[in-house]
Amino acid sequence: MTEPTTVSQQRTPVVPGLWAIVGFLLCVELASGVLQGYYTPIFTDIADHLGIRDADVNWFEAAQLILSALVVPLLARLGDIIGHRNVLLISTAVTALGSWMLAFAPSFTTFLIGWALQGAYVVWLPLEVAIIHRRTAASGQQAVLTRRAAAFLVAALEIGVIIGAVTSGALVAATSMTFLLALPAVVVTACFFVIWFGIEDVRGASTGGVDLPGLGMITLTLGLVMGGLIMIRLQGTESLLAWGLIVLGLLSLVPFIRLEARLPEPLIDVRLFAQPAQWPIQLTAFLFGMSVLGAQIPLSTFARTDPDVAGYGLDASAGFVSTLIALYVISLVVGALTLPLVVRLAGPRGAMILGCLLVALGYGLFLPFHDSTVQALVNMGVAGLGSGSLVASLPAAAAAAAPPERTGFATGMTNATKTVGGAIASAVFAIALSATGSLDDPTEGHAALGGYLTVWAVCAGAAVVAALALLVIPKSPPHEGHA
Secondary structure (H helix, E strand, C coil), rough: HHHHHHHHHCCCCCCCHHHHHHHHHHHHHHHHHHHHHHHHHHHHHHHHHCCCCHHHHHHHHHHHHHHHHHHHHHHHHHHHHHHHHHHHHHHHHHHHHHHHHHHCCHHHHHHHHHHHHHHHHHHHHHHHHHHHHHHHHCCCCHHHHHHHHHHHHHHHHHHHHHHHHHHHHHHHHCCCCCHHHHHHHHHHHHHHHHHHCCCCCCCCCCCCCHHHHHHHHHHHHHHHHHHHHHHHHHHHHCCCHHHHHHHHHHCCCHHHHHHHHHCCCCCCCCCHCCCCCHHHHHHHHHHHHHHHHHCHHHHHHHHCCCHHHHHHCCCHHHHHHHHHHHHHHHHHHHHHCHHHHHHHHHCCCCHHHHHHHHHHHHHHCCCCCCCCHHHHHHHHHHHHHHHHHHHHHHHHHHHHHHHHHHHHHHHHHHHEEEEEHHHHHHHHHHHHHHHCCCCCCCCCCCCCHHHHHHHHHHHHHHHHHHHHHHHCCCCCCCCCCCC
């Protein structure tokens, strides 16, 4: 009888004010979800507003994902030094600036810059988890409380995605584009003050500095590769300059890896990456990012395309795209919630492989079945189940395959590698869609169907490769806990 009493006594008074802080952070994650869901139903309307082709919208996502991949490790490190709440404020201010730029952007270039700046929001969830982890340090229940709070934050994020998608889909025909794009900016600006007044300012406990040489070199690598992809878009696949930039970008990884291997506190722990139990997980995250991040804009523009004009498409309204997103998010949540059951039946590795195969099946179904809204809903539902499983399982698998002092880095890098995969895929998909269409053809700038078939084939193929890579890791990594 003594033990239950002790547990009950520990639950409420152990961390005074914890759930008030979680409540404020829930507001931030709702805003994060709004940002992630709001724009997808209206990408075609944004393209019309800016006078650009559907394919060019993919460059927005590519620019944002590249910036996101760079700022996650940088801002996470700064959070350990100057305080997680302070970095959360900085990233929110940058996100708000980018969001306001979108509302009043007069051109494609200005919109592109604003969209890239808005990508600073990707560090919010890792910083929030770090705030909660520090707040519960003396509780004796740090891991349990952090996981429980993180679950609420993720739930708020997914609710925000649905709210954002439904809102933009409902308002796009009833208001101006400037007003429509200003609403997310208002939400993010409000978040800044929520963080300012609701989260206590605690300085970071870490000493030392930031690996600026490493950050500069990885920025150079990504810049060269993305520059090469942009040149392919502008000059075609026969451009020697484009392929030269891509080769230089890949070669620049050699000195970067050598530099990081020598540093005691590198930006990216390449030694950990090279371990047999770790690299398949990080490769899976990279390949998974191609579909979960890179394919969303093509799916939106395909659904919005009028088949009477382009010869394909669903002629869907922004409202239907909102429904498609809502179904995808719900299936994603179901995939995440059923993960413990799948792990008990198939093991951690088997669960991840099953998730990859479901993603491959969902996008593979688009190749023969893309002529009706029912087919699109079924395909996205299948892909969503696999995506939800991978979103939940990849960080845990990376942590299980890492030493205790590097679990934070390992889980954070699954997000970074996923983001890089999405950025590269967005650029490649922009090339695929623009290369199969024409500026002066009767489809009015829409890509030919072959471009979309390429997108879905790449997503399905990447998921299959990820499933094969996961076969390399042990069925149960040595640090893996029970589900």
